[in-house]
Amino acid sequence: MASVWSFIAWICAPIAATLCILLLSGVVMLERLGQAMHSARLTSPSDSPGSGRVVTFITLVTLVLFAYESVDLQKMRSTQAATSPYQVQMEDRWKMNLWRHQRNWWISLSNITLWIVCWRVSQLIAYYRKRIEQLKMSIKSQ
Template sequence: MSAWSFEAYIGIPLAAVVLFLLLSDISFLQKFACKLSNLSLTVGNYGISLSLAMVSIAFTLFFSQWMTLRDLDSMKDAQLSDLTTVELQDRDRNEVSIGDGFTHSGISSFLMKAWRAERNWWISLFSLTLWLMVWRSATWVQGLLDEEQKNQQKGESGLTGDLKMKEKTEGAPVTAASQKKSASSKTTSEVDMTNMKK
């Protein structure tokens, strides 16, 4: 399996699935995605997370294709400066020499290499972008999950804790002091409304 097959058939789909799980807002799926992206790959005495390893691989492939494209561009500028792609395609498909030792099949080979390098550049850029998003999203979601777990241990649970507090206050018995407070707030708001009308 080549690096590009690995990237196209394993790296990108895996990143898309993990990113989808991280952004799903379902806690057990987010926990699974965080564990998957933080899965430790050990090489010798060194350990690295899956997401960071895939970012490194994608960056290496991206950089190598960028260098290849740069070399192909300089080669094109040097040897094919006066011929456009349309002119090259309009020529006969025979082995006709087109200046500077290039034959038509050589030009076709050059264009094929350029197309492949551009395709691989876009694949590697897409993979790099996805894995960077997975890496950062996993860190962010893990922090949110840790915070939620701390709040649950304290007896608060984020939004559901706020709703429970509201239910408790709504279900609390009505006292004379709370009635006076609500009556005074009503009269204050009525006075404000009459002042606004004037």
């Protein structure tokens, strides 16, 4: 499971941050590059209905991991009350596991936030460009 969190923290989050920077740069060429990255699709040989965008896949995986960590944190908090306060070694191990689950929870929450922001900014830019084209066409027709 550690490799999953390393992938999320060191690959997915920097990609999302870079994508947000590209989309919010204000430079048309960089915005288009960001939108092209955002609209990249997962393809399958049969083009099945299960194929979709990479962004959607990463967001859903991160959402599942976030839910998993939330459940684990709730379990840990409920087991804290059941443990004996006289076992110092067990308390240290419990604190170590609690810290790790909290860290993973925050990593997944920040990753979800970044990918959702990228998705929304990409939609806004697409709407903005479409609206500009409509206005240019209406001006030309007058």
